[in-house]
Amino acid sequence: MSKNYISLTAANDTEKNNTFVEEKGICRLSDENQEILDDVYVKETTCGFWIFKGSFLQRFANKKAFVFLYGIVGCLFSASYSYNSGTITTLEKRFKIPSRTTGIISVGNDISQLFVSVILSYYAGTKHRPRWMALGLYTVVLFCLMTALLHWLYGAGEDALLLTTEFGARYDENITKEVFEKEQRKSLCHARNRTSAECESLEGSYAPQIILFSAQFISGMGAPLYYTLGISYMDDNIKKSKTPALISISYFLKTLGPAIGYALASVCLKIYISPTLTPTVDNKDPRWLGAWWLGWIILGGIIFIFASLLALFPKQLPRAAARRFQRQISQASTLKQETEIPRSFKDMIKTFKRLTGNATLMLNNFAAIFYFLGYMPYWIFLPKYIETQYRQSASASSLITGTAGLIFSAIGVLLSGLIVSKLRPRARSLAAWNVIVGAISVFGIISYAYLGCLDNTQYASLINNGQYKQISQCNAKCSCDYVKYNPVCSEDGVTTFISACHAGCTEVSFVNDTKIYSQCACIESKNLDDTPTPGYGVTGNCPVDCYYKFYLFVAVVCLLKFTGATGRVSNFLVTVRCVEEKDKAVAMGFGLMMMSLCAFVPSPILFGIIIDKACLVWGKTCSGNGNCWVYDSETLKHTLNFTAAAFVTVGTLFDIGVWYFVKGLKIFDEEIEFELNEL
Incomplete structure (x- = not known):
């Protein structure tokens, strides 16, 4: 050069x-x-560091390479969180964690974001931003590895091992009779009291939950740097006329993340939790535990590689630096005028006061807070919601969640970016579209409450005069308190019992590898002379025909994915244009702090409690309740969806306020640009 x-x-x-x-x-x-x-x-424009630099790397110091790599890293970053959502049900089963505790664990990263995001954004905003972004992504790598570590510390667990031929879930010549009879005693009806010695302990106590929370907490300390610094770096190094199109491309790449995360979860959950063992149940059985830990190792390794590549980018891209320096020359500026203003605590307080006095920014932040409050349960608990409402397997739920709206999200992001770049609408037009998107979201979420399967009535053993109870006259002497959840379908395919014990079954046999329970006191069968006798049941839930409403649900999800995606670019442009150039990074960090405090932290806990309140059958342990096995689908879908819709409605009202105050905001500035060749 x-x-x-x-x-x-x-x-x-x-x-x-x-x-x-x-x-x-x-x-x-x-x-x-x-x-x-x-x-x-x-x-400031030289790629790499130490011995990792040269002309080969320098050719990639351009906006296209950065946007592509930034989008890929964002894709992997979001894939890690969608993978966590896709495997959360399996984690709850494996470590017997209730949903309210899962909600607390999931906010670990938001708690750390709350304390450090705005400070790091303020001090790192003028430093070498690509390297700081890479440092933040390394904390995500540590999060992945710490989560996977649980499997190596605690193994597959007794529940999973007993469902394998190697450890005794079924009786054959390789398994001792004692092991088989032990399994019978745990699952069948016996006219005797089970002692407390037969109750199930919570394996590992609270240690697994502490490790999961710590992993989330560590990732939250660095992960915000990717978002706040990356967006400001991109906006500073791209012509404002081209910002919407390139931002939409990076968003498009990021939209692939949830699909990749859920698809990876689907693939991993189809593999048994201990791949070297031979399971005796398939992945449609509710007791199946998939290899939830495998994806964390894969994601951690790939994120480390791409984060290291991101660190090689220069402090400024050459063409952007040329435009900035030439602007100084055109104004007869000197180098002293361009030197960075020293960061100080006093200056940071002044910056915060300046931001809080910005009505457009604050209303936009409050709108985002309530949108996140409403959308958070679907990001975290959607696989669980699909499992409970539409009776899909954990693997299928993860696959559907990740792929259903991918095409529509991608089309929405790209289409909106191209339209905004081409038409260059005014700020009020962009804000008005966000209001329309919010209104569509409210009606879409309300429709969820009317799309579901009425399958609770099939649990006849739970329902008695409108009250839910597990014990009835036919199984009152079976002592089923500490029996594990193992659903059994009656011979007529209509009634589901939560276990063979609750069905009053006293015998078990295998027919073509299918477990058949017989002599079931709660299942009535009739002889040829119409004399009632104890019937039989087959392991697993009774089938429920719910495909029509499920397809409608997926269609609404796709619609909301599309409309929501079209509002991303406009929301971003309003955010970065309503503040001064020097405040862009810290403004996004400040907004992230507000969202962590008011949305990311309380929302998972609140909706975790709502989900747990709808629980009908808790797994019982020596110390209390474990994870939930059966939910009241009617209560769950109404309470969860109407609460979420109320939050999104408030967010839409704040967007109306943004529309009012955004008048006169300049989105596309006219600026002197050099016609330089591509580097």
């Missing part, structure tokens, strides 16, 4: 650029300032 700053890209461009300078009346710097400016330019 030429040392003469005016040429910038090559020595033979000097004449063309000098002509441009003369025509525009741009002032020239003194030789001394020019030399200093050249040194600063080379230092």
Whole structure:
């Protein structure tokens, strides 16, 4: 690269650029300032560090390479959280964690974000942002590895091992009779009291939950740097006229993340939790535990590689640095005028006061807070919701959650970015569209409450005069308190019992590898002379025909994915344009802190409690309740969806306030741009 700053890209461009300078009346710097400016330019636009730099890397120092890599990293970043959502039900089963505790664990990263995001964004906003982004992503790598560590510390668990041929879920020549009879005693009806010695302990106590929370907490300390610094770096290094299109491309790549995360969860959950063992149940059985830990190792390794590549980008992209320095020259500026203002606590407080006094920014933040409050349960608990409402397997729920709206989200992001770049609408038009998106979201979420399967009535053993209870006359002497959840379907395919014990079954046999329970006191069968006798049951839930409403649910999800995606670019542009240039990074960090405090932390806990309140059957342990096995689907879908819709409604009202105050905001500035060749 030429040392003469005016040429910038090559020595033979000097004449063309000098002509441009003369025509525009741009002032020239003194030789001394020019030399200093050249040194600063080379230092800030050089790719790599230490021995990892050179002309090969320098060719990638352009906006297209950064947008692509930033989008890929965002894809992997969001995949890690969707993978966590896709495997959350399996984690609850494996470590017997109730949903309210899961909600508390999931806010670990939001709690750390609350305390450090705005401070890190303030101090790192003027530093080498790509390296700080990479450092933040390394905390996500640590989060992945710490979560996977649980499997190596605690193994597959007794529940999973007993469902394998190697450890005794069924009786054959390789399994001792004692092991088989032990399993019978746990699942069948016996006219005797089970002692407390037969209750199930919570394996590992609270240690697994503490490790999961710590992993989330660590990721929250660095992960915000990717978002706040990445967006400001991109906006500073791209012409404002091209920002919407390139931002939409990065968002498009990020939308692939949830699909990849859920697809990876689907694949991993189809593999048994201990791949070296042979399970005796398939992945449609509610007792199946998939290899939830496998995806964390894969994601952690890939994120580490791409985060390291991100760190190689320069402090500024060459073309953007050229435009910025030339703007100084055109204003007869010197290098001293461009030096960074020292960061201090006093200046940070002034910055916060300036941001809180910005009505447009604060209303936009409050709108985002209530949107996140309403959408959070679907991001975290949607696989569980699909499992409970539509009777899908954990693997199928993860796959559907990740892929159903992918195409529509991608189309929405790309289409909105291209339209905004082409038409360059006013700020009020962008804000008005956000109001429309909010209204569509409210009606869509309300419709969820009317799309579901009425399958609670099949649990006849739970329902008695409108009250839910597990014990009835036919199984009153079976002592089923500590029996594990193992659903059994009656021979007529209508009634589901939560276990063979609750069905009053006293015998078990295998027919073509299918477990058949017989002599079931709660299942009535009739002989040829119509004399009632104890019937039989088959392991598993009775089938429920719910495909029509399920397909309608998926259609509404796709619609909301599309409309929500079209509002991302407009929301971003309003956020970064309503503040001063120097406040962009800290404004996003400040907004993230507000959302962590008011939405990311309380929402999972609140909706975790709502989900637990709808529980009908808790797994009973020595110390109390474990995870929930059966939910009241009617209570769950009404309470959860109407609460979420109320939050989104409030967010839409705040968006109306943004529309009012955003009048006169300039989204696309006219600026002097150099016509330089692509680097």
